Amino acid sequence: MAGEVVAHAAEAAHHGVDLVPVVALLAAGALAVPIFKRVGLGAVLGYLAAGLLLGPSGFGLISDPASVLATAEMGVVLFLFIIGLEMEPSRLWALRKQIFGLGMLQVGTCGALLTGGGVILGFAPVVAFVFGMGFVLTSTAIVMQILSERGELATDGGQKMVSILLLEDLAIVPLLAVVALLAPSSDDVSILTRLVSLGVALGAILLLIFLGRRIMNPFFAILAQAKVREVMTAAALLVVLGAALLFQVSGLSMAMGAFLAGVLLSTSTFKHQLEADVEPFRGLLLGLFFLAVGMSLDLDVVGENWQIIALSVVAYMLVKASAIYVIARLLKSSHGEALERAVLMGQGGEFAFVLYTTAASSGLIDGPTNAIFTATVIVSMVLTPFAMIGMRYLMPKHVQSMDGVEEVNGLSNRVLIIGFGRFGQIASQPLLALKYSVSIIDNDTEMIRAAAQIGFKVYYGDGTRLDILRAAGAGAADLILVCTNDKVQTTRVVELLRDEFPLARVMARAFDRVHAIELVRAGVDFQRRELFDSAITFGGEAIRQMGADEQQIADVIEGVRDRDRERFELQLNGEDWRVGRNLLISNARDQAREGGVTVDEDDAEAAARQSAQQPQPG
Template identity: 80%
Template structure:
């Protein structure tokens, strides 16, 4: 009887919700995305490949990709809402020249050229325009990932690329409006009907602006006072989906409505709360959108039209790349920067799928044509990482500009500081305040030029090179401070100083406890973890604010430091620690004698214990 009940329940559950496609989609994304990211092809291509595998052109587990795509379009809606939240007027104004200068020039020029290429390939002008403009929209996901991995997001060249990407993200909004205008109108649609439709669209925009400026902030303030987190999340979704629905029933794009709602809330005090609430839904549904695009790719159509796709990929990437290179050179970028930007941005992007899908819904292009367009963009995205590898292999290494930068040569400072980042800048201030003779080297030319503007003289030099250390005066310096922020680099410099300048007194910035032990074993006399003292001070201030007296706070902090020293000694090891202690005690006694002071070994040992380096857990 119980078995029959269980079987019946399972049958009912199976009849109510078919979990197989849901589990398959989740599993495909969870497996494919990490693999594609690990091999350097990005998460977008992972989703597309997983969708292709599950769709009709793959194993056919999901036979109706359009049903998934309709739901997944909400991911694009939420993505544009978050982009709108980031469009603060102040940010746009700060980057106005690059966004509305370089960005507009690149998008308009490339769009015009690619539209002509589409016409030359035999497509109707309206279809060629959609094809070309979709390809103009570079993959933000791929480019941002590559720039982030290379640490170039904040560089001058990286900022230019980010500005163009920002303009391209903005461009999708008017492009969706253009698609709506290009959509074939019904034959029985009168002029009066069109005027009513236009008025309704204008009314929807004005209504959303009024609601965004007058109603949404008080609305969220009222909900926040209830202090119920799920209600705030529901309200955030209500704003996004409500704006999308308002624009949809008015004949406009859902994504445009969400974007405008985001812009209106970009200066709201609830902006970060809204972003945090929407982000999980955005990420999941946007991933589902890319899965649905992959499922929608018809390999049979692609196989029949492979010549058109191959020509389109080569022609579009070549024309777009050349246009980007020429524009960059005309705007005074050097050859290396212009070439890298052309290769990096010569691909299509994920917003092309949004544009093409919208064009299919509007009746401008059909399914087979969409398959050709989508395949062209996907192949260009796949080729980009490989094109970058080829470019780096054959292009000469970029020579860093040395304008305003002086190389280290013949320096004779009493103190040598290697690395002038945040840590080195602070460490140098007591030395400079007491007018010690200080020489500073760093291998970041941008930082050197920035330091010169605020009165610091920093020389160019790589501390991991022995010849540079000699030129910087390491052989004559009384004290050497290694303030670099790279663990391996710091250890390498310490090893060089130990082997070549054994008499030099060396202090070093450690990354963590194990790195501190490694540095001491390398011969560094004093090391301190980069965050230890600031964290101790932070905790001390916290207990003071909670009512601890000054003496109690000092006692607690000394206890923290003492326990840390004890853990450090245990980890360093018995004999190593004893040998190191003897060396430090001997140095302390010698330093005291040079100052005309005689101290006992016990006093020196106590002094060493008090100055023992703080290291991290």
């Protein structure tokens, strides 16, 4: 069946653009990624699995994965450019010890251990060196994508991994030079050629630095005056791809060229515009890169050499991850941070393909050996998302320090406040100002210690536990304020209070209209959506800035409150939209008339229907 599709696509290509591969790639990404993310396997694994199905080892819709991979590497290039935009030179300089200290230590140690492992597996020392050093180069795309998804790029642990990845990207240059030196021919001419190549590479770096510091900002300033969005987008891509091309023809890494261009533009006034222009292409091409890696996995090669590939994957990932963990622990990283770095960086990466291809073309390794090495790296990349899932069960549980924190026990005051975040802190102040006796509990020890520094006595306790509520004096309190910032937690506390302490009056912080209705039905005496009053005050100030007088502001705000109250009652009672149709249309007319606007009857009715049927988030 797949063969017929491919044949049909080939025939169609004679009459125009062959859209079958394009549609197949887009469909694979659009379908696989949401499914894999929903089941907790992550976007990267979704792309890899979809690519495997589309490639020669699957349905065969894509017969030349190498061509797709060559294009998709632009995704890595654009990703490194965006990372560079976030790395101002001063910040990069601050990371120099991590880049050249931690990075070189990890690359050197792992390279030596993996080379030794290759010799033990039976490879010649030179071949083992190529195999091991290629595997040392972690997948920048996978690590960056996972860190980005989890919002950890700016954390201390994330910055260390980014620093190591930068050093590994730099390491591809001397590694390619070493492979050339190890190649069979080593005459004087070739040595001179290599010296010239080194000079060209240094010249490319200096040229890009000059262009970035002197030319790019004025260039974008001129383009910005034209006020044509697509021109700015084209210029952004020109800078990224131009820097990548400059480094590529100089024998350097395209990704490093894009990264350096990003760093040079990180202080530019056009930084955010550039990021916004490049981001859509980055996401699409990076997804295409993972699809191409999945397609490149040749199951026939894996099947024919499964023993050596399986042994190599397990041995290399374990050796590399163990070395990374030990280095991290020796440098005072916590167990959790060291374990995460070891698992996340334990695989090979896309730069290994470059190194292995270069070694094969220079005669250091043969074609079948190159296929085995490449398959080993790809399998390790495929296994990384699974390893991340398994890591969750090995990560140490976060235990809050109880230093300086007193657990709740035997309190008995007129008012009990549960949750002392931003909302609870403000809500408590009128009560304390009038000298009411107030008990406060929260389950965040850091917040409790911070509150103690400014004079608040907050006890440690989880309001969703009945024994804690009793110890906090819920049975004796006249009024209980539930100010927790989690909807599920707030509703659970209210339900416990309603069932166990029915005489206490309960007020609760609501997240939105739907949650407010849920709390009223759960039995609270009063609820307030957390942003409702501040948003009304904000809107009132907006019309004051536009020229409204104080009486107009008061009338308009009161009208907004009345309409909200009426709509809330309708939704609370679950009434059909027709019940409140006339009232809501009338309110819409009144509100529009105040602003001098004519309201169409059908529009008002549609608004009424939508308003009553779909509770608004506010």
